[in-house]
Amino acid sequence: MQKRIRILIITRNLPPLLGGMERLNWHMAAELAKYADAHIVSPRGSAALKPEAVDVDEVPLAPLWRFIAVAAWRAIRVAREWRPDIILAGSGLTAPIAAVTAKASGARSVAYVHGLDVSIASLLYRLLWLPFLRRVDRIIANSHATADLTRDIGVAAERIAIVHPGVDLPAAAPHPSLVDAFRQRYGLGNRRFLLSVGRLTQRKGLREFVVEVLPRVVEQHPDVLLVIIGDVPVHALKAAAQSPADIQEAANRAGVGTNIRFLGPIIDRDLLASAYRAAAVHVFPVRHIAGDPEGFGMVAVEAAAYGLPTVAYATGGVIDAVADGYSGHLVPVGQPVVFAECIHRLLDEPLSEAGLYQHAKQFAWPAFGRALTQEIEGLCSASRR
Template structure:
């Protein structure tokens, strides 16, 4: 989310003066053209108070034309500040920004989102949730998150080193990247789909990058230990390898590019939607197709038959068969098609769509 907001500010700064209020920890990577005002992130109530004060101050002194909240959480701040100076009030919203069921949030935040002049949804699902929450359809625009397209593939020697270091040289790699939450469904994939995949492809290795979140507003987690225990019980304990969190961009790129495919077994859970599925776009940018359940915003992030395969939610037999089909059929073509699909989400394209979401006479 932080990376998305920085890219949004950076792209908009090509067309307008941009001031941004955000967590003090997020200042280091800020774009040069953007003026930044910091507010400590923790505790959250303090961040909201200080960010709100900064927004009111900017509204009075700078008088911007648009005040854009980076998520639904800061939408009330954007609304109040915009009303102080006559600016357009907008928010870029994710699935959980609308779907959160907490009574205080629904009583205070959802009405504020309804009153915004523009609601930019990250997916078709999020747009539909916004309509169901009472946001007028004419206020809503859909702009999918962007992705950084690699300038070139990783050097083969770097990929070989990554494989050797992690003892993966002789494996067909199924990659999972992301937080280990209940919604992401990795434990269920290991239990219900991985055994059939391993039976057909004994060299298959599920490589997991990520960990259970320690600081999340509401996500329920799946621990490494619980996933390994399920793998052991299913007889595939030797076919799963945890790499933890990788922050080095080059190493993460090597992981994507040495993988045969990316598995994305997101579950369909009431009140906990997958707003988009950014990791599937990141995988496609590196030429790695994804196999996933067709749920939530994932259907916008994977093009069936081009950047991967989509199967009905909770059908683990179909999921396993889709994985095997991708592994066994024209891997070079899958890679080429996935890369082509990812080009639709390049950050400059994202910036153009964000700009188009506002009235042309403003930005």
């Protein structure tokens, strides 16, 4: 019987922290544990919500310097005792720890990168972190756009692979009674609404959307709402935020202040599923900002899994997440009129729910886990030769 690969994962992004990276790292550990023995070094509080088959060593989350120092010490200690085959950084932030731990224990190093962790403009980060990203044995990027960014910092193309993030596929659509209860809970009545889900950062572009696009939508559909699920980021690499107050003020000035509704963060999966099911269109007006890319766009795939199409600007990894004309529409950056026209089209002529589900199915977490495992097994096989 072949010995199972041992993988030590080091990450600062796990539940109970909220966000796409946190969900991805949780599923990364859960899926890898199907094929390998997995152990995580992660912040305090994560052990209570860890995947069942994974062991966790907790370290302080903040301040950042303390997390890095304690996580490195703990990772080296675990690696020397446990002897993993692979040290896997859950993002570029922990790549230095992975590289140092791998060298100290004779393992191979891998970093899964998301976009911002490669291109962030911080001089300190670029001086101290990027050399380690160039040094790890394998970079796995979440999209073609992130892979391009990784090549731009000097990583050879043959050391880069692409494994798209995954999505939870619903066993069934939320029962209509749950969708009705969601509408009642948040006072949405029977109004059709556009949905935005995610952290309220400058990159997500909601303030610009309510000024440039929403008035054009309201002009043709006066009763439509923009429902926003999410809040300002905490503990992020680059937490440039657009607060609810900023977005609301911009909407008021644009004359659509009564067409916007903030629900705050929603972590209950049934509630979020009901939100996707109740909405008419998912909007993803991501801005193209140098040094702050959208690495993929998991929320667009998640929306498709519930039969909800996306309209998004075609930038960064969003191009990998949205199949134009099939799971929604990709709009050239800087064309809000076209963005509004695509929303009108979907409000009047919805896309096939079967097609939307099929698009999401190719990104299911088991597919992510198999692809990630293949990359890691390939690295292990190469090191044995």
